[in-house]
Amino acid sequence: MPYTLWFDKAGKEAIGLVGGKNASLGELIKADIPVPPGFSVTTETYGEFLSGGGLKEKIESLLSKIDIQDVSSLENVSKVIRQLMAEATFSKRIEEEISFNYQALAQVVDVPDLPVAVRSSATAEDLPGASFAGQQDTFLWVQGNDEVLEKVKLCMASLFTPRAISYRIKMGFPHEKVLISVGVQKIVDARAAGVMFTLNPTNGDPSKVVIEGNWGLGETVVSGICNPDKFVVDKVTKEIGRTISLKECECIYDPVRGGVAHVDTPPERREIPCIEDQEILELARYAKRVEGYYGCPQDIEWAIDKQKPFPMNIFMVQSRPETIWSQQKKEPVLGKKSAYELLMEKALQRVKISS
């Protein structure tokens, strides 16, 4: 049973081992989409971590004490469980394997203490708690063996946030059936990053790719704390519609703090587009490819590397099905009308020309 699996070795067939997010990275790689290298810490590892040291029994007993009517009891239990998990240690074999992979990753790209992003990747679909605002399941700019191990553990603990627990209780999911995997992925030192949709989320237009981006890491766009630049690209003609926002802050690596930080964007960069036209078109091309590969609209996170030359600087770091428009029933928008019926409709339209 593998404790870890490289992204390119585990696609959707391995979802039980690596979780949804990591499996989707594996799929992207299969579709020839540039994805920063990395590996999953599998659900096996999580299982073994819980079984070791009686962690599992302790958690089960704590969970059984929750009074769902009492918010503070939920929060207390959640806090205790996460504390327990943070203080527990991985077995030597697990530690060694994660460290070995991390070192291998650092060697591949030839950067000692390679900064990585550590993210949770749940196996149960759509856990709303997992990415609930303010509850950390993603750690950026993690460096060195010890920190990687610590953050992997914290990601696993995110399965027991109050929201995640109450969601499972409400939905009747047994806690012990929900497993978690963690992704460890080389971080893109991004000049600009953001999200994109393979349809226009504001009106459902399937002929558009909508890209939102800001300077620095994509975190500011994902969390919505700044107004991103917005580019609407026509999938067929490649025409680009642009809305350049006043971008006041960005998320960058702060060497003093040894982590990422939100800083004020220098004035000269606030009102200029954060990505160039050729990058916009390349992103849109990838968006079309990802959508084509999955056969349904996608919501994709992307990043553009600071150092690498175009087009090697463009990476996709996440892709998930778009939920809002895709859930709507596919009803004809033209009401099954013929050309003449539509013409009659147009001809009867009110014409208003003066006030």
Place this chain on the structure above:
Amino acid sequence: MAQKKGFPMPLEVEYPKELEGWEEMYPPMYMFSKDRKVWEEKHFWFHDKIHAPEAMYPLDLIFHEAWQISLSQYTTRVFCIPPAQGIAQRMVGCYMYITPVSPPPGEIIQEKAGLFQKRVFYVFDHYDELWGTWLKKFKALGEEMNSIKVPAEFPKFESDDTVLPEPRGYYTSYDVINAWDKLVDLMIKGWQYHFQYLNLAYLAYLMFADICRKLFPGLSESTIGKLVAGAYVQMFRPEEELCRLARLAAAVPAVSKILKNDIPADKKIESLRKTAEGNDWLVEYEKSKDPWFFVSCGSGWFHYEGSWTTKPEIPFGYLKGDIERIEKGEKIERDVPSIDKARAELAEEYRKLIKTDEDRKSFDDTYKAVRTIYKYAEDHLFWVEHWFHTIWFDKVREFGRLLVKSGMLKGVDDIYLFNRFEVPLIMEDMATTWALGEGVPSRFQYWQAKAEKRKKILEAAKKWNPMPGLGTPPEEIAEPFTVMLWGITTEKVQDWLKGMAVVPTEVTELKGFASSAGIVEGRVRVVKLLEEITKIQQGEILVCPTTNPAWAPVFTKIKASITDIGGLTSHAAIVCREYGVPSVTGTGIATSVLKTGDTVKVDGNTGIVKILKRA
């Protein structure tokens, strides 16, 4: 009368004193008047920069008189587009203003709906055969106009054969008066034919645009235009004929050598006549000439533009360039099949993005309908505004020569200084004077003085910059022709209102329709009058009131085009897209803000023109 902020009311317009007397050049119904004030002030009138960007010569107004009636009647009385009414015209200091008439009462709309349904769908179902009969009918009309005989002069005495063995019974006086009446009659009729299917073509286009936006809410106007535009358009034939002649010439060194010389066109023809090969080529040239070189050097709306037949230097100039390019191994022809293929592929790619089979079916059905009828909008243009108008101008010039010969007017083109209701007076004066015998004075001094005065007024009018709109600014504009052809939308009017307060030298950016994609920087050439088109240098950016498909060969020279007025389906936008020339149309103020020599950045993707450096 409470005046709303912005546009002046028609009767409040102040004219420069040099324009004094302009009113008498045009028919009285063209004047804003106290007796129609209430109705006129309720409407919004805008300067028609598409068809009448320049100060209007009275006789050139005939086309407008004809379209006002024709366009309007097809909407109101013939095909009965339910909520729409006609488009009314007025003259304001030598410039033409138009307004879409406000909608009819509800019960009329209902009545029209029944007629519309019955009449319009029939046309759609039979369009291909109807186009065939239309073209036949229209060509016959043009031939009829061409066959009008204008006497070269009034004879001293009528010839024997008109008197013996049996007197003809009517003579030169009648011939002249009748020929003029007939010429005018045929022009009016031609314009009745002009709109036979045009309103329907535009309506179908708007319907298709609507359904495209329902399927793809963000689909750009220029893409919709590309989907509909045909590749096999008759307006391109003159250029295609040039390519054909250039190929023929390039294959025969004796011919190509002459055509490449830097000598006037008539000298080239003279040299070609001297050899057998040259004569063979001239036979082919003559074949192309009628009808295809009856193409205006401009829009076809102004007598002074000339055509490729009256200005042979233009086609011969293009021929020289084409032959040289052929010799360098370059391709001169538009790749029509691949243009058509690209359009079909574009449609297919969007079609694939449609989510349900039902919608795909509606799309296919509508696309087929619009592709069928929209051809009319593209094909009628050559036959009416170019071929037919060229015949008209040639005939009018014959009358002009007769008037000069008879001492009525000083210059051949002075006839254009009188409107179509006045010209018969001059004709009658001329014919009467001849009939009365020797030593009888005509009122030539009166006519010539009028002509001189009008020339001065028109000169002054050219220097006057008329306001874009008059009357009550609309809250909303949705009339098909207004949006389609003139590119007048609610937003546009708001921009004009803002623009009126703008100081041209302080403007740094213009906004218009993103008519043709691409971004370029370059030097500006402002072409306000059409004859200045020849001044354009390779790689300049053309700035003009409105672009024109007859300038097609110029599009290989320019980097981009910017216009004051024009929607995305105006005649010009199609050509710009096809030549891959970035274009921003409908900026409203480009010709008044930009000066030749300015450096600008044209963004045909966003419709924004940035002024980088002033000359």
